[in-house]
Amino acid sequence: MKEEFQGRMLRIHFGEDDKWQGKSLHEAILTKCQELNIAEAIVFRGIEGYGAGSRIRRTSHFSKDAPIQVSIVDTEEQIARLIPFLDAVVEEGVVASSTVEAIRYSRTKS
Template sequence: MAFEETSTRLTIHLSASARWHHRPAYAEIVHRAHAQGLSGASVFHGIEGYGTHLTVHHDRPSRLRTHGPCAIVIVDTEERLHAFLATIEDILSVNGVAVLDRIRVRQPSDP
């Protein structure tokens, strides 16, 4: 039998080309999430998209990983995600936007 719980999702939108101290900003965010002990983080590279500059980004799939839009998704408690946001404010102030939303997580129970 599956069970559901309420949780919070943090989605950070930025360009895959955004850098933070000579490293991809998305990689820095994932490493900080790991160091803070969050439940997990995934980076998704977009095929096409646009942001505040209204320039549509689309290119060959091999180039999109380094130049297209990307999103980092982390699911954890609201309190832990708010604490994490404070630790990445330096990156977000230059490179991205963060969205927090409440979600319902459905997981299978152990057999």
């Protein structure tokens, strides 16, 4: 099945060491996305970068604080339901938001 819709994409940038309630921040965000039935959420692990605190984040032998990006796509309404959670859990980072034309493909059961 193919569904086309105008949606919103969030890109959430933070560090690999960031936690929420004892687990990785990216895991907490993905879990919340699943609870809200968000259409798409993917975690990307970067090689090197910096963000809100201007501190270089990288993976090395001495540090495992790589930059992380969580990319999320769904309707405006679904994304709006996620924002209060992000407000509560993201302590340092950047959330970029943009309008997108999305196509969702899914398997239909016969």
